[in-house]
Structure formats: C-alpha cells, structure tokens
Amino acid sequence: GEDVEQSLFLSVREGDSSVINCTYTDSSSTYLYWYKQEPGAGLQLLTYIFSNMDMKQDQRLTVLLNKKDKHLSLRIADTQTGDSAIYFCAESSQAGTALIFGKGTTLSVSS
C-alpha cells in the first residue's frame, strides 16, 4: 500500500533555515501537503503542491518536489521558536479522497 516516510526529529537554532524531508511511494500521488501540529492542537494546513509543479514558495516556506525520486521537502527560512511543532507530510491521489500521512517530524528550535 501507499507509504509516506519522514525523519522523526530536527533540531535547529533560531534564525537558521530548517529543511524537513518526506518520501512517498504512491506514483499516482497528485496532491502533496504539509500540515503543522502544535501540542494539544489540531492540524493546521501550511501549504500544498500539485504533482505537476516543482516548487512553490509562500513567504518563509518553500516546497520542493522531485517527482522522479518521490521526494518532497519543506524549507522554513529564518526559523523562529514559534515554529517548534510536529510537521506532517501527506499525499492523496485524487482531490477529495483520504490523505495518507507520514509519522511526522518534530522540529525543535532553540534560541
């Protein structure tokens, strides 16, 4: 079945860039998402990218997609302590269908 893999932890210093990586197995993945989850809170959609795109930039966030390698990354520029959270990569093959999530990457930002 489909699988989404992420590294479990990332630790950075405030002001540095963070790069969170994700790989997926479903070659029919059409939509790829990044969600953020803060302690005790629900999932907040950060950004998404279509499989026919290579890159998407939204303020401090840059998403890169390598469809050949089925690799997705999220770069956060000028990381702040408020960015500390768990980041989930998710994919779906069709709009409106179930999302397949990775296990999440815990980002820890130290000042």
Next chain:
Amino acid sequence: GAGVSQTPSNKVTEKGKYVELRCDPISGHTALYWYRQSLGQGPEFLIYFQGTGAADDSGLPNDRFFAVRPEGSVSTLKIQRTERGDSAVYLCASSLLGGNTDTQYFGPGTRLTVL
C-alpha cells in the same frame, strides 16, 4: 467563519462501553473525513462522506466502528464495546468538494481514553 468543531474534547470510558464522538464541519463543506491519531503516529484514515453517504469506509478497523451523517452536515462516529487499543485522538476534517485542491481542514480532535 467557524472552523471544524468536535465534541467532547476529551472522553474517558471503560472497556466494553459504547461511545459517540461528534463532528461539526465548516458550513457548506460537502465532504467530511474521520481520522484516528495514536501517540507518536500520523493520522490514519477511517471513513469519509460525500453528503450523507459514506464514499469510502475502508479505514474502519472492524465492525465495532460506525459513522453516520444523516443530514449531510454533522457526523457522529460510534464505537461499540470499546477496547483499550481504541484509545487515541479522533480527528475530523471537512472540505469543499469541487475546489482546486479540496483542502481538508481539521478540527481539534477528541481524545478518547479507554480504561
């Protein structure tokens, strides 16, 4: 406008009991999804509705789990004869089908603890 809401926020029950978890989607969203998130894991899909009907229930783990959405808005996830392994955060999401991405917006979840 208001986001997705879920009640209760926390539910503690005893093994073998029946529980109901409620989800109020964003007004006008036609699709509604249930996921389950165990500690240290990502959300796992359970079931999704388009309108009143279950379009995909392939994620329900067994026949103790059932969900309804009788009027195409509020949904209730029902768990019979609860087991300790059912303890998790149950997340609900909704989306406006027909949009470019059909982005799913999540509620805060219901934390279910089965003693």
